[in-house]
Amino acid sequence: MNDLLAMYRNGNYTVKLYSDGTKVKTTKYDEFDASFPDSMDLKITDYCDMNCPMCHEKSSINGKEGNLNEDFLFTLKSGTELAIGGGNPLSHSELIPFLTRMKEQGVICNLTVNEAHLKKDRKLIDELISKKLIFGLGVSIKAYNQYVIDFAKSYRNTVLHVINGIFEDYDKITDQELKVLILGYKMFGKGKTYYNDDVKKIKTHTKNILPSLLDKFDCISFDNLALEQLDVKSIISPEEYENMYMGDDGEATMYIDLVNREYAKSSTSTERFTLENDIIPMFRKIKNNRY
Ligand code: SF4
Known part of the structure; x- marks a missing residue:
């Protein structure tokens, strides 16, 4: 589990964050009751030159x-985790001071960041890592990419981000001690119009092969949408699920869009606040409106 990176109290529980990215929450109560978000998705820009057909942010x-x-x-x-994204967050002119x-x-x-931007802006990324300005780096890949795999092996806090229904090259990235986060396919933004038979087929295939993938990575994780789409609950024991589940969206997490000056329970929520x-008070509103 490595070194302790942060430890803090949030509401009725204690959070411990370790340098390998592991987060452990403990409480003596039946339920975790947060006073502020443990982690937040923060969109800092809508600028992106990739023009992906399924971009749910329409960047x-x-x-x-x-x-x-x-x-x-x-x-x-202190201790709050920010998952900073965009658009291309590397393009923001104030990124380093922030x-x-x-x-x-x-x-x-x-x-x-996107796989293409990792390569294009490698110097900047190396600088952010060496100055310890970022802790974890998520790299979105649409398909197998040897450059990204090599990078992930050199920087162990890299997490490969793959979208359920888009990525299908799982066999090429297994058994290499990589960290993978499977994100649910978002029927939001351009994702709504892009959804097609190929996406459906890949989603079905991924669901079928998922049991065989669970022990093939250093760490495999899912966002709440992917947990639902892949029915992860049905393939692991209830105890394991209970231990690893980090809570519903809005329980200790939230989404912030700095471009449109809005916040919401998650990036796919249609209910948004200024x-x-x-x-x-922002988090309180999310928590109280989350059902
Ligand atoms: S999905 Fe990501 S890389 Fe693609 S256009 Fe949207 S923000 Fe850019």
Whole structure:
């Protein structure tokens, strides 16, 4: 499990974060009751030059940057994890000053980039890692990519992000001690119009082969949408599921769109609220409206 990176109290439970990315939450109560988000998805820009046909954020070369000096960002608690994405987050002109400030605030920043941008902006990524401005790096891959695999082997906090229904080259990335996060296919943004028979076929195939994949990675994880789409609950024991499940969206997590100045339970929520200046009332609203 490696070194302890952060330990803090949130509501009625304690969170321990380890340097390999493992998060352990403990409480003496029956349920976890958070006062602020343990982790947040933060969209910082809508600019992206990849033009992916299933982009649920509809990012494009006309996309705008979000304001990284919004008041609520200064109220984030030490230990909170940010999953920073876009668009292409590497394109944001204020990225380094923002990450530097978050580090000083004790916020743990993780970044998600596209496989093409990893290669194109490798120098910048190496700088962010060497200065410890980011902790985890998610790299989205549509298909097998040897450059990304080699990178992931050299930087162990790399997590390969694959979309259920898009990625199908699982056999090429197994048994190499890689970390993989399977994301559910989002019927949102361009994902709604792109959805087709190929996506359906890959989703079905992935569901069928999933039991054989579980022990083939250093770590395999799922977002809540993928847990549902792949019915992960049916292929592991109830105890294992209970131990590993991090809670429903909005229980200790939330989504923030800095471009449109909105926040929501998750990136696919249609119910959105305008940004406020403090994370606590924002989170309270998400928690109270999550059903
Ligand atoms: S899916 Fe990601 S890489 Fe593709 S256009 Fe959208 S933001 Fe860019």
